[in-house]
Amino acid sequence: MTTGGVFEVQGVPSGGVPTRDNLPPSRVADLAVAGVSYADVSVTLRWTASGDDFDQGGPAHYVDLRHGRHLNQLADDFFGSTQVNQSQLLLGNLTSPPTPGHVQTVIIRVPERGDNVTFAFSLRMCDEEDNCGPPSNTVTSNLEHIPGPITVNNTVTWVIVGCVAGVVVLVAILVLLYFKVCRFKKEIKQAKSIHPDSAKDNPSYVPTV
Template sequence: MLPPSRVNDLAVVEVSYAEATVTLRWTALGDDFDQGGPAHYVEIRYGRDFDQLADDFHGSASVNHSQVLRGSLTSPSEPGSVQTIVILVPDRGDNVTFVFALRMCDEADNCGDPSNIVTANLEYIPLPVNDIDTVTLIVIVVCIALLVVVVILVFCRGNRTETARSTQPPSANDNPSFVPTV
């Protein structure tokens, strides 16, 4: 005879831009206010405008069974337990906001008042762009390492040549005061 109470703890749990889904959670109510068995079904409405959903719950789009990926609109949980539902949203863009509200109804189609309204933003957030990818970084490191090896080899080779020259006995051409005798 009495409708279920108003859900006042509806919350957005997760939003997935990639999968175009919104996960909602609330505490299930009884079919007579918050007493009795579980409510018979859940009616979820959504829109793109908060005021429109608040002013015209019945005129807003209704979530249908084909949009429900996990959970159920027709098998609410026992009163006091947490109910979760994953909804496939109809469209997405770079930055799309949806508003949701629900109400619980009993088997006689007595429905409670619409719940609190929640907002879900499906925003495309691109992955960070690295200025230098891994392959480029490896190539740069290898080039620098090769350059260091070449510099070390040239430096060491130059020192060996100088050392070799200094250990040879001086020749006549190295001493300008040397006068050959005949």
């Protein structure tokens, strides 16, 4: 460290030197996809807001948020990608960022959804003098429909289980009765073959004297 000494500024304009904000907000490095809704055709984004001058001062003036269908497209040509406007937001505000260090969340309605539909997002924060920080990290989200788990009412489940169990028991009883009847008939047939009816047992028999 050293002292700067003493110096004199000459030729100062009347009224002083006009001041201008030349410091942009810091680069956002933690942009993340917090949620995707196939039903609402929307994507939830979240990041930490930077300041008016790097990460200091008041909040930035607005957020320049852009999206594209491919990650490389957005990474290679940020300024040629589609800019998200306030009318596309279901939640949040791009023109009123929070104070530096606070988390900002927005929900964006995207143009389409379906199989193989992917969107990439990136942003930069800007101050009131249109000084903007570098584009943030790039994130992607998929708008493919993923069916949820099928839930069945427990009462209905137990009724179905009870009906199936009742049918199984009834079938088992009928099969058991069938085999018992068949066995009984077989035993009678065997008994007749061993002890045939005698002539006396024949009602048409008439004894001779």
